[in-house]
Amino acid sequence: MSKREFRCLDLLTGVVLVLESIEAGTEKRVKAGMKSFTFGTGERFIISPIYRLARDKMALIGLGIIIVIVAVGIFAPYLAPHDPVQVDLNQKLARPSATYPLGTDHLGRCILSRLIYGTRVSLSTAMLVLTVIIFISVPAGTISGYVGGRLDNIVMRVIDILLAFPGLVLALVVAGMLGPGLLNVMIALGAVWWVGYARIIRGMVLSVKEKEFILAARSCGTSNSKIIFRHILPNVLSPVIVLATLDMGSLILAISGLSFLGLGAQPPVPEWGAMLNDGRPYMQVAPHLMLFPGLAIMLVVLAFNLLGDGLRDAFDPKGIMRV
Amino acid sequence: MRLLEVDDLEKYYRTRGGLFSSGREKVHAVDGISFTMDREETLGLVGESGCGKSTLARLVARLEEPDGGRVIFAGKDITELSEKELQELRCEMQVIFQDTYSSLNPRLTVSSIIGEPLANFHVGTRKEQKERVQELLETVGLNPEHATRYPHEFSGGQRQRIGIARALALRPKLVICDEPVSNLDVSIQAQILNLLKKLKQEFGLSYLFISHDLAVISYISDRVAVMYLGKIVEVLKSRDLATEACHPYTLALLAAVPVSDPRLREGKELIVKGEPPDPVNPPAGCRFHPRCPWAEEKCRREEPVLKSVKAGHQVACHFEGITMRGCGSG
Amino acid sequence: MVKAVNGVSFDVKSGRTLAIVGESGSGKTVTVLSLLGLIDPPGKIVSGEIYLDGRNLLGLSREELRRLRGKDMALVFQDPMTSLNPVFTIGTQITETLICHMGIAGAEAKIEAIEMLKRVGLPHPEKIIKRYPFQLSGGQRQRVMIALALSMNPRVLIADEPTTALDVTVQAQILYEMRQLIKDCRAGVILITHDLGVVAELADEVAVMYAGSIVEYGDVYEIFDNPLHPYTKALLKSIPRLGTKDEVLRPVLGQPPSLIDLPGRCAFLPRCEHGAGGCRAGVPSLEEIIPGHAVACHRVITAKPEEVTLRALA
Numbered sequence: 032m033s034k035r036e037f038r039c040l041d042l043l044t045g046v047v048l049v050l051e052s053i054e055a056g057t058e059k060r061v062k063a064g065m066k067s068f069t070f071g072t073g074e075r076f077i078i079s080p081i082y083r084l085a086r087d088k089m090a091l092i093g094l095g096i097i098i099v100i101v102a103v104g105i106f107a108p109y110l111a112p113h114d115p116v117q118v119d120l121n122q123k124l125a126r127p128s129a130t131y132p133l134g135t136d137h138l139g140r141c142i143l144s145r146l147i148y149g150t151r152v153s154l155s156t157a158m159l160v161l162t163v164i165i166f167i168s169v170p171a172g173t174i175s176g177y178v179g180g181r182l183d184n185i186v187m188r189v190i191d192i193l194l195a196f197p198g199l200v201l202a203l204v205v206a207g208m209l210g211p212g213l214l215n216v217m218i219a220l221g222a223v224w225w226v227g228y229a230r231i232i233r234g235m236v237l238s239v240k241e242k243e244f245i246l247a248a249r250s251c252g253t254s255n256s257k258i259i260f261r262h263i264l265p266n267v268l269s270p271v272i273v274l275a276t277l278d279m280g281s282l283i284l285a286i287s288g289l290s291f292l293g294l295g296a297q298p299p300v301p302e303w304g305a306m307l308n309d310g311r312p313y314m315q316v317a318p319h320l321m322l323f324p325g326l327a328i329m330l331v332v333l334a335f336n337l338l339g340d341g342l343r344d345a346f347d348p349k350g351i352m353r354v
Numbered sequence: 355m356r357l358l359e360v361d362d363l364e365k366y367y368r369t370r371g372g373l374f375s376s377g378r379e380k381v382h383a384v385d386g387i388s389f390t391m392d393r394e395e396t397l398g399l400v401g402e403s404g405c406g407k408s409t410l411a412r413l414v415a416r417l418e419e420p421d422g423g424r425v426i427f428a429g430k431d432i433t434e435l436s437e438k439e440l441q442e443l444r445c446e447m448q449v450i451f452q453d454t455y456s457s458l459n460p461r462l463t464v465s466s467i468i469g470e471p472l473a474n475f476h477v478g479t480r481k482e483q484k485e486r487v488q489e490l491l492e493t494v495g496l497n498p499e500h501a502t503r504y505p506h507e508f509s510g511g512q513r514q515r516i517g518i519a520r521a522l523a524l525r526p527k528l529v530i531c532d533e534p535v536s537n538l539d540v541s542i543q544a545q546i547l548n549l550l551k552k553l554k555q556e557f558g559l560s561y562l563f564i565s566h567d568l569a570v571i572s573y574i575s576d577r578v579a580v581m582y583l584g585k586i587v588e589v590l591k592s593r594d595l596a597t598e599a600c601h602p603y604t605l606a607l608l609a610a611v612p613v614s615d616p617r618l619r620e621g622k623e624l625i626v627k628g629e630p631p632d633p634v635n636p637p638a639g640c641r642f643h644p645r646c647p648w649a650e651e652k653c654r655r656e657e658p659v660l661k662s663v664k665a666g667h668q669v670a671c672h673f674e675g676i677t678m679r680g681c682g683s684g
Numbered sequence: 685m686v687k688a689v690n691g692v693s694f695d696v697k698s699g700r701t702l703a704i705v706g707e708s709g710s711g712k713t714v715t716v717l718s719l720l721g722l723i724d725p726p727g728k729i730v731s732g733e734i735y736l737d738g739r740n741l742l743g744l745s746r747e748e749l750r751r752l753r754g755k756d757m758a759l760v761f762q763d764p765m766t767s768l769n770p771v772f773t774i775g776t777q778i779t780e781t782l783i784c785h786m787g788i789a790g791a792e793a794k795i796e797a798i799e800m801l802k803r804v805g806l807p808h809p810e811k812i813i814k815r816y817p818f819q820l821s822g823g824q825r826q827r828v829m830i831a832l833a834l835s836m837n838p839r840v841l842i843a844d845e846p847t848t849a850l851d852v853t854v855q856a857q858i859l860y861e862m863r864q865l866i867k868d869c870r871a872g873v874i875l876i877t878h879d880l881g882v883v884a885e886l887a888d889e890v891a892v893m894y895a896g897s898i899v900e901y902g903d904v905y906e907i908f909d910n911p912l913h914p915y916t917k918a919l920l921k922s923i924p925r926l927g928t929k930d931e932v933l934r935p936v937l938g939q940p941p942s943l944i945d946l947p948g949r950c951a952f953l954p955r956c957e958h959g960a961g962g963c964r965a966g967v968p969s970l971e972e973i974i975p976g977h978a979v980a981c982h983r984v985i986t987a988k989p990e991e992v993t994l995r996a997l998a
Binding site: 509539547568569606622624628 | 707708807821823824851852853854855856857859860863878879880881882883884885886887904905908918919921922923924925926932933934935936937939940
């Protein structure tokens with residue numbers, strides 16, 4: 032009986048994968064993500080979320096699109112054929128051509144360049160808002176769910192009240208009060224959006240709290256903070272990551288929507304929603320003004336949804352499984 | 355030597371009153387329970403679902419706060435301990451749970467699950483803790499090389515062994531076993547019962563063993579306490595269970611155990627009909643009287659208290675059960 | 685590939701109860717799901733035949749099978765809460781079934797429903813029919829399920845762990861009543877259980893399953909008196925019995941095998957205390973040793989019949 036052991040570090044979860052062979056026998060090749068290993072019969076190895084994600088074609092497509100878009104945003108100055116804010120009224124509403132691959136808008140600005148620069152605005156705003164949301168909702172939801180009692184009641188009533196308003200309308204009100212501007216849109220969306228997360232997190236904390244392993248931890252003297260960080264959060268966070276990924280699309284849409292209404296990015300900042308808004312009066316004569324920003328938003332939303340679905344499968348409770 | 359004394363322990367749950375309903379109702383989950391346990395003794399606690407046996411276990415481990423009464427463990431009243439003093443108690447008293455799926459955190463490896471109590475109390479260096487985990491795995495009959503695996507890679511019986519290893523890590527005096535074999539297949543159940551027996555010998559443990567299965571209880575315990583609707587109705591030595599039990603409910607439980615030989619099934623008689631009443635509104639008088647075939651007027655009015663009928667045998671019945679037994683078999 | 689059930693054959697006679705007993709993962713539930721044509725893809729029945737009154741069920745269309753399931757083959761599950769519709773009263777659910785399958789008129793169906801509930805030992809059936817499933821206790825729900833199943837006068841009644849979720853005193857009552865009901869209704873009963881106590885209470889014949897195959901099959905008295913397969917023996921020695929505190933349980937050691945890629949030998953061999961070299965010679969087939977008692981074990985089969993009976997009696 033020969034014994035071999037492979038170890039490798041999973042980058043996503045930080046889990047050390049132990050790929051061990053138990054009994055040498057007929058060799059067979061097993062593909063785990065990008066790598067393939069040769070194993071004998073009766074062996075076991077563990078597949079981590081990142082490997083499972085790597086096997087999911089649709090999720091990989093989503094991830095690929097996102098990486099490309101992020102790269103486009105980073106290298107915008109090198110990729111954009113024109114200055115995104117340069118007005119050239121002689122060229123206004125031009126159809127796509129060699130100089131302007133996606134045409135120009137009502138002020139003669141290059142749509143492609145604006146889309147490329149718009150990536151930076153749309154993506155970074157959405158990411159920032161999401162970070163803020165997570166930083167508010169995770170502590171609020173966790174503490175509310177774990178401590179329970181009166182504190183939970185108060186937090187939940189606040190959440191109920193906030194949820195009673197349609198989110199986007201509330202964000203609209205907040206943004207309206209604060210005045211137009213990207214920063215204010217971010218504050219408005221964060222203030223409204225965390226509520227749903229906090230509620231979901233609280234629900235998950237409550238269900239994890241009911242599990243006997245929490246009771247077991249208490250009975251062997253584990254402190255409250257350790258219970259939260261070691262037992263509750265790891266079981267709650269992966270669904271939150273999935274949710275956040277799926278929500279990236281909605282957030283980009285919401286930011287675009289608010290910008291479309293004139294509350295978000297202010298001219299001449301290139302932002303996809305604002306571009307849609309700018310194109311609206313010319314819908315009949317120059318539909319490409321709305322078509323391309325619309326397509327860009329759709330593509331990003333689709334990509335995040337594909338990745339989110341893949342993550343959900345990869346993070347299945349049996350996150351790390353034997354094959 | 356006395357290890358544990360439970361004195362008039364009570365726990366109420368309030369049913370949630372709706373927005374428009376006037377009053378909240380109290381459910382007496384544990385209603386004035388007293389018993390004692392000696393060192394290196396196994397006390398079996400048997401009863402049907404909803405009788406409060408699991409609540410009692412959690413009260414004794416102080417995983418829930420009692421509403422009345424005392425739990426004296428190794429000379430200290432643990433219901434009055436502060437959070438900090440409670441930590442000390444955790445070294446001495448551990449719990450094994452029923453659900454082998456939910457009692458192990460799916461995201462931790464076996465070694466970090468079993469090592470958790472050791473880390474909490476800073477027992478030795480990391481290396482020593484690791485060695486101790488290996489040793490514990492071997493003690494409960496698992497392969498020490500599997501320490502890096504995750505709980506879902508094990509079968510139900512193996513998971514329960516992991517739970518047992520975790521409970522033993524701090525070398526406790528008392529282990530509370532809350533239905534540890536109820537979810538397991540028969541052959542695995544027998545393996546775990548034998549393991550628990552062996553560990554008791556090896557480490558001088560005491561068990562408070564909770565189960566709904568009278569046969570399991572009688573196999574593992576020295577004494578048995580029978581619970582019905584939040585009260586103990588009978589306490590006796592488990593070797594006497596089949597012959598000396600005399601509370602009508604204990605007799606009903608004994609009669610309900612499925613026969614071990616198909617030839618015995620024909621003559622079998624049932625003692626009770628119906629199902630346990632709602633614990634929100636327990637019957638007045640003796641709680642068992644609506645189902646008791648021998649109930650009389652007194653049983654409907656007065657609640658019997660648990661009293662000794664002979665050494666090591668207590669019954670809560672107006673007719674002291676013994677005369678009942680004559681009725682039952684005759 | 686997982687071979688959940690492998691070469692399982694049995695027959696159920698009308699008015700008799702066959703208990704299929706095995707531990708979790710032994711394939712007992714998959715066996716009955718196959719009988720009912722309820723295996724979900726990607727699972728499938730690779731080969732075999734199922735005859736009900738001489739008709740091969742595997743040759744029937746989905747629709748014919750569906751009609752058969754409610755009427756000729758009735759089912760009682762472990763958890764009655766999931767098999768009763770929570771938004772209808774008990775009365776509605778029983779009368780609907782009666783009207784639909786038996787073609788009885790409304791008023792008559794209601795009388796029949798009350799009659800049936802009375803038969804399964806439910807007190808105040810006229811009150812019960814007005815209640816919703818959640819208002820009943822587990823035992824009452826299981827009685828309703830049994831009433832519903834028997835109301836069709838089925839040819840076969842399949843009971844999958846019917847009392848596992850119930851308290852012992854309630855289980856005892858239901859077993860008691862089931863025994864009477866089965867006697868009366870003349871249906872063939874297939875009882876799936878892990879509990880040998882329940883087998884001893886109800887069964888006429890027993891099939892012991894291990895790793896997807898039947899390892900022992902015979903009359904209930906034979907199985908309890910003369911268990912021949914080492915697994916059956918170990919199973920019987922695993923149950924604690926009352927008043928036997930000083931007797932040590934001798935459970936079969938180890939874990940049941942994974943059903944993925946079962947080896948081409950006796951599946952019980954790794955856990956068998958009598959295993960010998962000869963046991964590696966292929967999967968043992970179920971062979972009748974004594975009339976009405978079959979076993980799949982190389983060692984028992986190769987021994988002379990007289991020797992086996994003598995040893996078993998001793």
